[in-house]
Amino acid sequence: MTLAPSPSPTPGAAVAQRLGSVRRPRSVRVLWLLVVLAVLVAVMTTSVAVGSRGVGWSEIVAALGGSSETIGEAAVTKRIPRTVLAVVVGAALGLSGAVMQGVTRNPLADPGVLGINMGASLAVVVGFAWFGLFSATSIVWTAIAGAALAAVFVYAVGSLGRGGATPLKLALAGTATSAALISFLTAVALPRGDIAESIQSWEIGGVGGASFSGLRTVLPFLVVGFAVSLLSARALNSLALGDELAAGLGERVVLARGVAALGSVLLCGAATAVAGPIGFVGLVVPHVCRLLVGVDHRWLLPFTALTGACLLTASDVVGRIVARPSEIDVGIITALIGAPFFIAIVRRQKVREL
Amino acid sequence: MSDTHSLTAEQLTLGYGDRTVIEDLDLVVPAGRITAIVGANACGKSTLLRSMSRLLAPRGGRVLLDGRAVHGMPAKELARTLGLLPQSPIAPEGITVADLVGRGRHPHQGIFSRWSREDDAAVAAALEATQTTALADRAVDELSGGQRQRVWIAMALAQHTDVLLLDEPTTFLDVSHQIEVLDLLTDLNRTRGTTVVMVLHDLNMAARYADHLVALAAGRVHAAGAPADVLTVDTVRAVFELECRVIVDPTSGTPLMLPIGRHHMTADEPVAAGGRAG
Amino acid sequence: MTVVVPPPAATVDAVARNRVRRAGRRRAVITVLAVLVVVAFAASLMIGRTFYPPGDVVRVVLGQEVQGATFTVGRLRLPRAVLAVVAGLSFGLAGVTFQTMLRNALASPDVIGVTSGAGAAAAFAIVFLGWSGTAVSVTAIVAALAVALLMYALAFTDGVVGTRLILIGIGIAAMARSITSWVLSEAGAWDFAEALRWLTGSLNGSTWEATVPALVALVVLAPVLLVLTRQLGALQLGDDTASALGIRVDRTRVVAIVAAVGLLAFATAACGPIAFVSFLAGPIAARIVGPNGSLLIPAALVGALLVLLADLVGQFALGTRFPVGVVTGVLGAPYLIYLIVRTNRAGGSL
Secondary structure (H helix, E strand, O other): OOOOOOOHHHHHHHHHHHHHHOOOOOHHHHHHHHHHHHHHHHHHHHHHHHOOOOOOOOHHHHOOOOOOOOOHHHHHHHHHHHHHHHHHHHHHHHHHHHHHHHOOOOOOOOOOOOOOOHHEEEEEEEHHHHHOOHHHHHHHHHHHHHHHHHHHHHOOOOOOOOOOOOOOHHHHHHHHHHHHHHHHHHHHHOOOOOHHHHHEEEEEEOOOOOOOHHHHHHHHHHHHHHHHHHHHHHHHHHHHOOOOHHHHHOOHHHHHHHHHHHHHHHHHHHHHHHHOOOOOOHHHHHHHHHHHHOOOHHHHHHHHHHHHHHHHHHHHHHHHHHHHOOOHHHHHHHHHHHHHHHHHHHOOOOHOOO | OOOOOEEEEEEEEEOOEEEEEEEEEEEEEEEEEEEEEEEEOOOHHHHHHHHHOOOOOOOEEOOOOOOOOOOHHOOHHHHEEEEOOOOOOOOOOEEHHHHHHHHHOHOOOOOOOOHHHHHHHHHHHHHHHHHOOOOOOOEEEHOOHHHHHHHHHHHHHHHHEEEEEEOOOOOOOOOHHHHHHHHHHHHHHHOOEEEEEEOOOHHHHHHOOOOOOEEEEEEEEEEEEEEHHHHHHHHHHHHOOOEEEEOOOOOOEEEEEEEOOOOOOOOOOOOOHHHHHO | OOOOOOOOOHHOOOOOHHHHHHHHHHHHHHHHHHHHHHHHHHHHHHOOOOOOHHHHHHHHHHOOOOOOHHHHHHHHHHHHHHHHOOOOOOOOHHHHHHHHHOOOOOOOOOOOOOOHHHHHHHHHHOOOOOOOHHHHHHHHHHHHHHHHHHHHHHHHHEEEEEHHHHHHHHHHHHHHHHHHHHHHHHOOOOOHHHHHHHHHHHOOOOOOOHHHHHHHHHHHHHHHHHHHHHHHHOOOOOHHHHOOOOOHHHHHHHHHHHHHHHHHHHHHHHHHHOOOOHHHHHHHHHHOOOOOOOOOHHEEEEEHHHHHHHHHHHHHHHOOOOOHHHHHHHHHHHHHHHHHHHHHHHOOOO
């Protein structure tokens, strides 16, 4: 009797096939890396050069050298920290979204969509209003704690019941939680004139008020977040195959997932602490990057950081240009770019998978 | 009365998007009998049934009920003659059996008409016929699979149609519930003369319960007629690409199909060539 | 039919009794809710910085002159209370229509962006175009319809699928909210009160000019939905079953969407998208009524009651005066999450 195995693919074969079809040659990846780096340099230059006031090249060069004698030079001097902040926050959000999508195996995961940024925002406002937490470091800690609480809560709510954390359930839980948090935020801030003034900055994120001292406060948190997230790449590759298979491959599933989620929450919490809630960067960037470099997280994660930086910096520049002489907060621009993208992803998915 | 209702398809062509599922199909459903439609997966069984109940407009040809095209008939008028039980109907959360069965009265009610004694009688008759009277106050979502299917059939009965189409009424049911549902449909046919058309997965069940068996292959009728004439080794080979034996079912006298695989054969069984037919 | 076996009279009687009991329960609930709405309405006319006894209020409403009360009750409290009722009824009715039609409690127009779309358009018309009154209402309804149709078109790949519709709605809601934020930040000074009206809904500064269009819309459109009660009930059983019951599924759905969106848009143009009322009214009504028939009227009444009570709480119970939308938002959010948890656990329609 012949015992030739039936052609039904074993899990291993299916995986190999899946990885094979999306693996990009190294040369392609290196090429894209160079392209993204070039784009980043270009948008950073534009971000310093362009704004509501036009300035000449000589002034820019002088300002970069530390001079702020003319009005133009002074304007540029203010744009430098802003650009740096946009780059850092964009990188953090892009990477955070990629890790979140990996951890939840969910194409719609994003710190904004899941309400995690809003959790950080509310925590900061509550910290101001009820506990008098105004010092820069305590703001970052509260933001991160708020982000973590919101993340755990949304994930817990979204993963109850049949089918675990499906994209629909997670997105709904996130939106619902977001809406709830905004209402609470308003209710907390409204009776206090001192906070109500700045409430807009906690409902919509922006990088307009950037300063190097603010950046310095969050930098340690971001560095740890970047390190933890990037080191999770290999674990995320295993998790992408499903929990059972990942465990079979020797991954400690719960631990790996917890560590990666921690890195992601650190990143988006710290980013929110310094720039307010900015949505959709973490959603859009990983999808674009997967098209460019494939699904291997060891390449994908660094790429999402770079691309996130490009996207946020470019969005900030756009926000400064389109509404001259006033500015549109970058959080609004990213939502206007990101929401149609979100819809496109939803349309591409099979209903069964939602 | 139901003997006068004729349901036929003429040169019917059906499809979704740019895919054609049924092409140039002719079908006559015998009035007052039970017809079962069988065929391989994706051969267009459900599509055909959906079109016969007006859910899917034909690309070409037409479906005629008593000589009138169903796709041109007023919706309510059609719904008073022809009922359909889809494959996976949806029960709203918490709805009670009596309420659900009562929804079947819709085609008999006007916008402003009040609920009548006649409606109550129809619901009661449907509950009795399906032996669900005792369940009337229960919520549909807490019933067992077999009970739930009987309730859905009760809703279709309350609709009081002489023709009833069912899309795989026995899927997801264990074997005892399958028999229960098919026996119920037979009762209906015998006592009320309801014309039953159902898509069935299980060839042997179809052969046992149907008066008229229709085998579809590649969007056309491959064979139609009495089960004993249709369920043959040749038909099964052509429709399912499967080798088999057909014997007489010792319990019912209907044909019984025994599939032949590549394993588990007694010595006297001819081995199928190449392991797979065709 | 060849043989009709008449059902036993006892069974027919049991079926009839069962039906009468369920209808009775529903009628009782409707009556109680209606009484509560009237009481809350009266309370919101009487309560305020100055308390006016029922007698004074009745005289003012009848058009008689009462010292002080004529202005306070007649000009300030009456339009506000009427708008609260009209908006509540509209949001409740429209919300439960969407939820029934899409067979998902979470598919209410405030979750899926229709209300935010109307809010964004109204804010735009007021801030940028300097419009007011009917023009704003028209802008809001055009925007809400456009959002609803856009959503329908985007979700339509092979037949409209509820799941996809909801997710696309979430995306559109995010866009609409950021447009509102942008409009408001462009308005120069960030006027907090005005901003809150368009982000969460507020009854502050209600006038007859704003209330009347919403009232007219309610009078015209509510009957349309009520006539569709039975069709909507059949749509709950799935498109195929509804169609087999003789319902023109697409036509019913389009009429219901247009009517519901109209209700929402006019109410939103008058007082902003009051958070979560559309979403809450249906499930609360379902809880009270039980599986005893259509939820349209009970949900409308629950909506009115919610807005009236939330406005009273927001104005007088908390020290600071909160706009009604903040109160419904804070109250509604935990319920929303509870609902998600419960539905998920039951393995329900999500």
